[in-house]
Amino acid sequence: MRIAILGATSQIAKDLIKCFLEKNDHDLTLFARRPDAVEHWLSSVDHSNRPVISNFDHFSTEKTFDAIINFVGAGNPATALAMGRKIFETTRQFDQIALDYLASHTDCRYIFLSSGATYGSSFLVPPNMHTHATVEINQPQPADWYGISKLCTELNHRSLDHLGIVDVRIFSYFSRSQDLGAQFFISEILRAIHNRSTLEVSSDHIVRDYLHPVDFHQLIEKVLASPFENRVLDCYSRAPVSKKALLQFMSENFGLVYKEAKKNGLPKINTKVNYYPTGKQASSIGYAPLYSSLEGIEIEARAILDSLPKQHFLE
Structure with a gap:
């Protein structure tokens, strides 16, 4: 299958590209704002099938693709927050590139990487496919725009129901290519383990569902092989994990030292309580995740920590 990947510099895109290259089943064309960064990264990846690497300016309706996968966006919460409303225009701009292509290639599939954040709630209960989105329409804050x-992109896609567009919602994702400097809870945990420092944690209860790259690859392959349709799918691991269970697991298996911070010690940044999906619609196309959140984290965290210099301390 001839696949165009938009946003090839993102972490999750690179993980999928590596899986594709290992299987050597697809003809890939990688589009990025910084093709040189993709070239540099690929030089460190063991592969025999050489993808085409190109700037977005070279994307054209004259090219022939069987599928487009759009990863353009802000993977780091700090980046998304800093972009604020600008992320709205960026998302619209690169989505339109794909839609313009589909206008003249109606048999091409389009997979858009969406997010559980579309639900827009505080997730007091985990969402399912009948959960309504809540949106701040009067005075959206910088954190709301992502x-x-x-x-808005998903709603536009549903209106184009004659096209084969599948929006894939990621809730949480973790792999050995994780940026340990990013503002993710799992990154904070790994920094504390590596630096042998004590991690201060708040007492709030949260539950997350961490998708493993192997399961993400499986899901994408299932979408590519499924009947031509217009729909949305929530991504999920074999089982989510609570913060309490995650901290205990990392303490017992990796030596994490942590303590509960005083109530006025740490600001509460993330209000998403049960940020994991309960809808399993992806099973209808044969998706069956191999790893639970904890199993995936153990595999990838061990790979990260084993690769770090013993005396290196992360800032």
């Missing part, structure tokens, strides 16, 4: 951009 979810709003994904929601």
